[in-house]
Amino acid sequence: MIFYFCSMQKIWNKRLQVGWDETNLNGKLSLTGLSLILQRAAVEHAEQLGFGYSEISKDNVSWVLFRLNIELVRLPEWKEKIRIQTWPREIIGLAAFRDFILLSEKGEVLCNASSEWLIIDLTSRRPQRMDRFKEMAHLNTATKALTYKPPPLNTKCDFTPLFNVTTRHSDIDLNGHTNARKYFDWLDDAIYQVHKEKEISFLQMNYLNECHLGEEITIEFCEEDKKTFRGLKKENGKTAFIAQVQFK
Amino acid sequence: MIFYFCSMQKIWNKRLQVGWDETNLNGKLSLTGLSLILQRAAVEHAEQLGFGYSEISKDNVSWVLFRLNIELVRLPEWKEKIRIQTWPREIIGLAAFRDFILLSEKGEVLCNASSEWLIIDLTSRRPQRMDRFKEMAHLNTATKALTYKPPPLNTKCDFTPLFNVTTRHSDIDLNGHTNARKYFDWLDDAIYQVHKEKEISFLQMNYLNECHLGEEITIEFCEEDKKTFRGLKKENGKTAFIAQVQFK
Structure with missing residues (x-):
């Protein structure tokens, strides 16, 4: 149990490399490739924090993405080494906010992003109150990745x-x-x-x-x-x- | 230069985890997810060996996949840790053969695969003789991943x-x-x-x-x-x- 808590990261950090299949004809990360980098980081981090699909699906509910806002500074190129950071930011009503920063190898900001997620019942497909399933608020980090409105x-x-x-x-x-x-x-x-x-x-x-x-x-x-x-x-x-x- | 040769692997080895977006409705690796794992390994290994797109595109040619034969023992599940191995096997006429083995964390064989690649001219789109561009034959490993015909x-x-x-x-x-x-x-x-x-x-x-x-x-x-x-x-x-x- 101690190991479990020690290994938890409130801010998820992962090094990646832009793949051939994530690259457009112009040799830069595609919009779909970018959305996948954000989605994978969110899924993996939620799993690691113990409130991912594996845990909450036991209660017949799942996470669904509701909104994604992305500020694009520069799209990285094929084979470029990048770093993704993500953290859950806050819960407002039925929505959980999760932010992201995509960085170059040298630490240059490539993208800032913010996402909103709902928990839906897998049968009724209706959004549910989150506190019914898991105590998550103490895992939030208040920093906003996105300042542009x-x-x-x-x-x-x-x-x-x-x-x-x-x-x-x-x-x-x-x-x-x-x-x-x-x-x-x-x-x-x-x-x-x-x-x-x-x-x-x-x-x-x-x-x-x-x-x-x-x-x-x-x-x-x-x-x-x-x-x-x-x-x-x-x-x-x-x-x-x-x-x-x-x-x- | 010495570092370059020392860091080359004749057999490419990479640890992976099956991602959410690579998983079907049944929770197992999708056929597309599998094809991406093979494609990425092939692209990354060819790049590392110095005959990937980055190198050969200078001569206005590129690799294209011509055939893929895959034996499926068991498709891994979402989040399962897996290992991909790949190596160039031989060159016959205009085709370069590359083989793959996908393993579970415990070393159980999940898939065996064999692929055939051509080098095409990026303008005429016609296949080209490989020895015009790069000496590759000494980097082959003769082992066949696939025995089933x-x-x-x-x-x-x-x-x-x-x-x-x-x-x-x-x-x-x-x-x-x-x-x-x-x-x-x-x-x-x-x-x-x-x-x-x-x-x-x-x-x-x-x-x-x-x-x-x-x-x-x-x-x-x-x-x-x-x-x-x-x-x-x-x-x-x-x-x-x-x-x-x-x-x-």
Whole structure:
């Protein structure tokens, strides 16, 4: 037990190297690759702190990502050695906040990010109060990675369809829904279609509704600002995600 | 220079842990996750041996994967600690053979695999003789990971369409074509559509034609044997891949 507590890190620290499959045609870390680095760090750290999926799924609940805000200073290149730091920051209502900093080998800040997570019941799929399952608040670190406050989401514009996607077996994770990385594939493809290789300085991704196996989703963009993108479920018209980007 | 040679490993050895995003709904390593583990090991080892993309791309050529044969003993589970070993085995004509063994923490063999690679000219996209670029033969290790000889490919059957896919920005890697992992997504989705969670004992993937940005591909299966799958490019009718699986 003593070993267990000693080995816990309130701030997770991991050295990584940008992989071939995480790199775009331009040789830099892709948006999906970045989302995977953040997701893996969050999953591994929550597991290590004892409130990950392994622990809480015993109560038929699981973590789901609700929002990700990312400030992009510089995207690292293929084979570049990087370091990811993450920590749970605070719990407000039903949401748990987790922050991230991505650093170069020399300590240069590449990205700052903040995420919001919910605990959902695996049967009803409804968010649950966290204190019912695990005492987590004492593991928080109050430091904010992100100081820039992004503009409010422009949800009122007229959206124009770009392309359709269908979710398949390889998109679904242990939670029984499309993995969070997949929304980044769709967003990346939509941004590329409208803007080609334009450099992004800030990105907000809002995960609003789960997608399940075999669903068709229309990926759309806002013609007015060209910065807002969303995924709309064809069957019921619900918004799977809405995202907004700022360019350099 | 001395340090460089001392640090080279003729057999690449790396410890890994199965990640959340590499896991299927059943909690086991996905086919795509497995293909990524092999691809990453091959890329990293070739880089370390000095004949990776970084080195040979100076001559406007690159490695492309042509065939992957995988014997599946047991697929590891989410969070399971595993070990990957890989080595270049031999060069026959235009093809370089590279083998792999995936082991559990206790040394149990999980997968044996063999791969064939070509060096293509990045402009003409035609295969090139390897000895024009780099002396590699002395770095081979003759040991064969795979002893099972799979049955010949059943290419003569009537194929039936399962679904269509379009390649997008997030699928394309530094070589300017759909990354090898993507063919595994398509194969996994096709197998699931026909067989659901049936356990695979052997898998052959043949990469026959590159897919570029915006191509539409029809994923099909052979009704007669239900074990052969292919991807057909809509525009020109060329076969992107043909794969064959054996079940337990």
